[in-house]
Structures are given as structure tokens and as C-alpha cells.
Amino acid sequence: MAEIHLKGLAHSYIGNPQINSDYAIHEMNHVWQQGGAYALLGPSGCGKSTLLNLISGLIKPSHGSVLFDGVEVNDVSTQDRNIAQVFQFPVIYDSMTVYDNLAFPLRNMHVAKDKIDAKVREVANTLDLMSILNRKANNLSADQKQKISMGRGLVRDDVSAILFDEPLTVIDPNLKWKLRRQLKQIHERYNITMVYVTHDQLEASTFADKIALMYEGKIVQFGTPRELFENPNHTFVGYFIGSPGMNFIGLNKAIDNNTDEFTFDGMQFPLSSAQKKVLANSDSSNLKVGIRPEFIQLSNTDHPESLACNVIHTEDLGTYKIVSVQLGEQTLKVRLGEDQQSPSSKAHITFPQQWVKIYIDEYLVDLQGDSEHE
Amino acid sequence: MNKIQNNKAWFLVLPVFLLVAFSAIIPLMTVVNYSVQDIFDQNNAYFVGVEWYRDVLTDPRLQASLGRQFIYSATVLSIEVPLGIAVALMMPTKGWSASLCLILLALPLLIPWNVVGTIWQIFARSDIGLLGYVVNGIGIDYNYTSSPVDAWITVVLMDVWHWTSLIALLCYSGLRAIPDAYYQAAKIDRASDWSIFRFIQFPKLKGVLIIGVLLRFMDSFMIYTEPFVLTGGGPGNSTTFLSQTLTKMAIGQFDIGPAAAFSIVYFLIVLLVSWLFFTSITHLDKDKVKEQTYD
Numbered sequence: 001m002a003e004i005h006l007k008g009l010a011h012s013y014i015g016n017p018q019i020n021s022d023y024a025i026h027e028m029n030h031v032w033q034q035g036g037a038y039a040l041l042g043p044s045g046c047g048k049s050t051l052l053n054l055i056s057g058l059i060k061p062s063h064g065s066v067l068f069d070g071v072e073v074n075d076v077s078t079q080d081r082n083i084a085q086v087f088q089f090p091v092i093y094d095s096m097t098v099y100d101n102l103a104f105p106l107r108n109m110h111v112a113k114d115k116i117d118a119k120v121r122e123v124a125n126t127l128d129l130m131s132i133l134n135r136k137a138n139n140l141s142a143d144q145k146q147k148i149s150m151g152r153g154l155v156r157d158d159v160s161a162i163l164f165d166e167p168l169t170v171i172d173p174n175l176k177w178k179l180r181r182q183l184k185q186i187h188e189r190y191n192i193t194m195v196y197v198t199h200d201q202l203e204a205s206t207f208a209d210k211i212a213l214m215y216e217g218k219i220v221q222f223g224t225p226r227e228l229f230e231n232p233n234h235t236f237v238g239y240f241i242g243s244p245g246m247n248f249i250g251l252n253k254a255i256d257n258n259t260d261e262f263t264f265d266g267m268q269f270p271l272s273s274a275q276k277k278v279l280a281n282s283d284s285s286n287l288k289v290g291i292r293p294e295f296i297q298l299s300n301t302d303h304p305e306s307l308a309c310n311v312i313h314t315e316d317l318g319t320y321k322i323v324s325v326q327l328g329e330q331t332l333k334v335r336l337g338e339d340q341q342s343p344s345s346k347a348h349i350t351f352p353q354q355w356v357k358i359y360i361d362e363y364l365v366d367l368q369g370d371s372e373h374e
Numbered sequence: 375m376n377k378i379q380n381n382k383a384w385f386l387v388l389p390v391f392l393l394v395a396f397s398a399i400i401p402l403m404t405v406v407n408y409s410v411q412d413i414f415d416q417n418n419a420y421f422v423g424v425e426w427y428r429d430v431l432t433d434p435r436l437q438a439s440l441g442r443q444f445i446y447s448a449t450v451l452s453i454e455v456p457l458g459i460a461v462a463l464m465m466p467t468k469g470w471s472a473s474l475c476l477i478l479l480a481l482p483l484l485i486p487w488n489v490v491g492t493i494w495q496i497f498a499r500s501d502i503g504l505l506g507y508v509v510n511g512i513g514i515d516y517n518y519t520s521s522p523v524d525a526w527i528t529v530v531l532m533d534v535w536h537w538t539s540l541i542a543l544l545c546y547s548g549l550r551a552i553p554d555a556y557y558q559a560a561k562i563d564r565a566s567d568w569s570i571f572r573f574i575q576f577p578k579l580k581g582v583l584i585i586g587v588l589l590r591f592m593d594s595f596m597i598y599t600e601p602f603v604l605t606g607g608g609p610g611n612s613t614t615f616l617s618q619t620l621t622k623m624a625i626g627q628f629d630i631g632p633a634a635a636f637s638i639v640y641f642l643i644v645l646l647v648s649w650l651f652f653t654s655i656t657h658l659d660k661d662k663v664k665e666q667t668y669d
Contacts (some may be wrong), residue, residue: 058558079564087555095577104573105563152563 002160008064042214084153090145265328458541491603
């Protein structure tokens with residue numbers, strides 16, 4: 001059992017890093033609490049696996065430290081960190097039976113035979129492996145093999161955290177949900193800290209209580225799946241989370257008067273006074289508004305807050321529709337429920353103010369009193 | 375549905391069939407033909423049935439030679455396989471040293487067999503050869519031309535020198551194919567170095583080792599050139615192996631009939647041993663539900 005603290009942690013694969021891009025992991029401070037189920041989400045190459053290997057000790061950090069329960073473990077070897085890791089491809093000992101695979105870590109630790117037996121059976125029971133306990137491990141299916149590699153972590157009493165490195169990559173889609181649910185149950189039962197690396201937001205949000213979203217070697221947001229969805233604090237989070245991702249429109253300050261209006265493609269974007277004030281106070285020219293496709297409203301009739309737009313096409317995905325609309329030069333995605341009618345060509349678009357997020361230099365500006373919709 | 379009957383496609387395999395027939399089937403059948411006849415000249419050949427086979431199988435000279443052959447193959451295999459694995463495990467995995475090792479290992483494999491024989495013939499000579507001279511110099515009486523034991527040691531050493539590289543290179547490529555995750559998982563499971571070899575490396579090497587052992591068995595069982603150049607089969611008959619006996623019989627004495635019968639027996643032995651080895655090893659991979667229970 002352990003709380004994992006990343007303190008001023010940074011890592012570069014290059015011996016003497018000079019510029020920002022030399023770093024695979026940028027300096028970060030982060031705490032994974034004991035017993036939590038966390039997902040480390042991000043696109044390929046963002047540093048997820050590097051971060052995981054830093055925690056497990058397969059890589060030694062070039063800067064900063066990793067602390068387990070307040071004790072620095074930078075120089076502690078992988079085997080002494082008491083963590084288990086499940087890899088992208090199932091790692092099993094081919095020549096052994098399922099039983100021997102599960103017993104292997106305990107035998108290496110010279111645990112008493114009857115204790116090994118009890119523990120192996122308990123874990124095999126939880127993982128539904130009882131019926132194949134005496135079979136050779138190399139002829140099993142990928143999901144069973146993956147369960148074995150997870151089981152080798154669970155049999156050990158001393159394991160403080162299990163790290164998963166995209167463990168469902170090779171699993172059949174129809175078994176993925178089953179295995180994910182089993183993971184969740186195991187987490188509840190054993191109360192072990194679990195960190196789950198994935199690039200699939202669905203996997204992340206079903207498994208984890210909290211998601212750390214990584215982008216270019218940084219954790220850009222750490223929060224519940226709902227927080228990441230409703231309040232993405234970086235444009236990348238908005239773009240990466242959600243299907244389709246958030247719509248962003250770049251804004252310009254209106255030049256000709258003092259009335260703090262903001263325009264795009266010659267149109268005025270409807271904003272609240274608080275939002276206008278924040279934008280007006282900024283010196284940056286990188287101003288954006290973001291809104292989720294789920295929160296945009298489309299209608300056939302005009303009303304004061306709406307803007308006229310053209311519907312380009314509608315994709316019907318069964319349970320919902322994605323409508324692409326042209327607004328000035330911008331193409332926006334709108335997500336409509338199955339029962340909602342999609343306007344055919346001309347439409348009027350409305351942006352409900354509480355869902356319009358302000359981004360300055362790609363980061364969310366947290367507006368005071370913006371929490372009324374919580 | 376009407377199945378289109380068009381057997382013309384069979385003509386497409388005709389070239390391959392002709393090639394195989396010409397290069398393998400017909401020569402083999404010629405040998406079979408010789409092995410059941412007593413041939414004096416082109417016009418005088420008599421059918422003798424299995425007589426040559428009976429002669430060959432009861433010939434004490436051949437039996438002795440067969441015995442030596444098995445001992446020889448078993449000896450070189452039992453040295454080359456573990457040694458090759460050990461070399462592969464100790465080889466560096468990256469950098470210039472890895473390339474250097476690969477080149478050094480490949481060198482013996484590139485030398486023609488009779489040259490290998492000649493190299494060792496000179497290398498092991500007790501009067502001018504580096505090895506022979508040094509061994510005698512440190513007080514060990516060594517002379518492969520007069521002592522059968524020394525001759526055996528030299529022949530075995532030569533084969534180990536020549537062919538361990540093959541096993542080492544095969545194993546090296548096998549080891550490189552093991553993903554890092556296996557080693558990382560083993561580390562996490564606190565496996566000892568021996569356990570890593572026993573449960574990860576060795577099982578993953580099985581495929582290349584089967585190939586390596588089969589190749590080495592067949593080659594060593596049919597060895598001719600190197601001992602012929604090195605010892606000429608002597609002293610006495612102590613290093614005369616099967617191919618050399620066969621050659622003597624067929625070319626030295628023109629006993630075509632017995633030599634043909636012997637060739638067939640020889641061929642069948644190689645086939646049988648290889649088959650037995652291959653099936654027994656691959657059979658181990660089958661998923662046998664263990665009878666043993668853990669209660």
C-alpha cells in the first residue's frame with residue numbers, strides 16, 4: 001500500500017538536456033493517493049509509458065524524485081519497489097502452467113507452500129482462472145494470458161501499486177468491457193493503487209476515478225472524467241476528450257470602439273460581461289472560445305442570441321447525430337440526440353453562455369461565479 | 375453449384391516434378407536399384423534381393439564405424455549446444471562490440487571444410503603446430519597421429535571450433551527476439567538469473583535450437599572432409615566415420631552393391647533420428663493437461 005508522490009520529476013533520454021524538447025517528461029509535481037484508481041490518458045508519444053516506467057523503476061529519472069509513502073525510491077530497484085506491472089502484450093512464462101505462473105513471484109520470495117497455494121487459489125478465483133489452473137499457459141487466449149500477468153501482481157501481499165501499460169491492446173473488443181469491469185472489481189476488493197495507461201478515453205473513464213491527461217510530457221489536467229469533459233483546462237483536453245472533440249473559435253478584439261466586443265470572421269461572438277471583461281484584460285492575441293458539440297443548440301428559427309449558419313452534412317450514428325455546420329469560415333460539430341431533428345440547409349446556432357469556455361494562450365480562464373451549472 | 379473440372383492446372387507443377395525427379399528421386403532409385411543387384415559389368419548383373427543389406431548390417435567394420443559415428447555426433451552436440459547458448463548469452467547486445475562479435479563468430483563458418491581440416495592438421499602437429507607444440511611444451515604428451523585418444527580430442531575440438539558459432543548465432547538471434555517486457559516482468563517477479571534463463575530465455579530459444587540441433591546432428595553424422603584431411607581416419611580406424619567407410623567401399627573397392635545398400639541404411643538412420651528428435655521435442659509443446667493436482 002502506498003501513496004506515490006512525483007516531486008519535481010522530469011526526465012530526458014538525452015544526457016545533457018538543453019531545450020524544452022529534449023525532455024520526455026517535463027518537471028511535474030503529482031500525487032497518486034493510496035488506493036486510488038487512476039488513468040494516465042494521452043496520445044501516442046506524449047510520455048505516458050515513460051512516466052509509468054519512472055514509477056516502476058525501469059527508468060531512473062534524470063531530474064527530481066519519486067517518493068513511495070514519503071520515502072525517496074530513485075535508487076531502489078524495480079523488484080524492491082513492491083509494484084507490479086501489466087504490459088501491453090501479455091507476459092507469461094510459456095513453459096509453466098497457469099498455477100505455476102501465479103505462484104512464481106511467491107516462490108521467488110520463498111513463501112511457505114501452503115500459503116502460496118491458498119493465495120494462488122484466491123486470486124485464480126477472483127480472476128476466473130480456476131478451471132484452467134493446471135493448463136499450460138502458452139496455449140491460452142490473450143485475455144486469459146493478460147489475467148495471468150495481472151494475477152502475478154495480485155498474489156503478492158507486499159504489492160503497493162499495480163501499473164497497467166495499455167493492457168487491453170490485444171484483447172478482443174467483446175472481451176474488453178468484461179475485463180475492464182473485472183479490473184474495477186479487483187480494485188475495490190484489494191484496495192491497491194492502480195495506474196492505468198491508455199490512449200482510449202472510454203477505457204480511461206470506465207476504469208478510473210480520476211484521469212491525468214498528458215500532452216507533450218506534461219500532465220495538463222488531473223480530474224474526474226466529468227471535470228475533464230465539462231471544464232477542460234487546456235484546449236488539448238477539450239480536443240482529446242469527447243467524441244467529437246470540443247469546438248474552438250479564435251477571437252479578435254473589435255478595433256473600432258471601446259465596447260469590448262469580440263469577433264471572428266466579421267461576426268460578433270455572444271459573450272457574457274464577465275467573459276468579455278476577462279478577454280479585454282488580456283494582452284495576449286491568442287484568444288479562443290470553446291464549446292462542446294453536445295451543448296450547442298441548432299434551430300430552424302431565428303432568435304436574438306443566435307447566428308445564421310449552413311448545415312454541411314449530418315452523420316447519423318444510431319444513438320446520436322453529428323451535424324457539421326459552417327459558421328463564417330469555421331466548421332463546427334454539433335451533437336444532437338437521436339430524437340432531435342437536424343435542420344436541412346440553413347439553421348440558427350446558439351451557444352448557451354454557461355458552456356462557453358474562454359481560453360487565453362490555450363489555457364482555460366476560470367471565471368468567478370462560473371460554477372452555477374455545477 | 376457446378377464445380378469446374380479443369381485438371382490442366384496439374385501441368386503447372388510438371389516442371390517442379392521433373393526437377394525433383396531428376397535431382398532426387400531418380401538418383402535415389404538408382405541407388406536402390408544397385409543395392410539389390412550384384413553387378414560385374416554392364417551386361418552382367420544379378421538380382422540378389424536383400425543379401426547386400428544382410429551383409430552390410432552384420433559387417434563388424436561397419437558396426438564399429440556406426441558406433442563411432444554415434445559417439446562422435448553425441449559428443450560434438452553435447453559440447454556445441456551448451457557452449458553455443460553460453461556464448462550467445464554472453465555476447466554484447468549493442469554497439470561496435472556486438473558487430474565485432476558477430477563477424478568473429480561468422481568467420482569459422484565461412485572457411486571451406488577441407489581448409490578447416492588443413493588448418494587443424496598443421497595447428498595440432500606436435501613438431502611445428504602452435505597447439506601441438508605448446509601442449510607438448512607444457513609437459514603433456516600429445517600426438518594425434520599416433521594416439522587414438524589424441525586424434526579423437528583433435529577431431530572433436532576441430533568440429534567445436536568450426537560449428538559452435540552456428541549455434542551461437544542462431545541463439546543470439548533468438549535472444550534478440552525476446553521483448554524487453556519479459557525481462558522487466560521477471561525483474562518485478564524477483565526472478566533469479568537462472569530462473570530468467572530457465573523460464574524465459576530457454577523456452578523462447580526452443581525453436582531455433584531445434585533447427586540448430588537438427589542441422590548439427592545431420593552434418594556431424596555425415597562428416598567426411600575434415601577428419602579425412604586431418605587424420606585420414608587413423609590412427610588405425612579410430613577416427614574412421616561412416617561416410618569414410620562408405621567411400622572406401624564404393625570408390626576404393628568398387629563394391630557398388632553393398633555400398634548402395636549401406637547408403638540406403640545410412641539415409642534411413644539420419645531420417646529416423648531426425649524424425650524422432652523433431653517429433654519428441656515438438657510433442658512437448660502440446661498442451662497436456664497435467665495429471666498432477668495441487669491439493
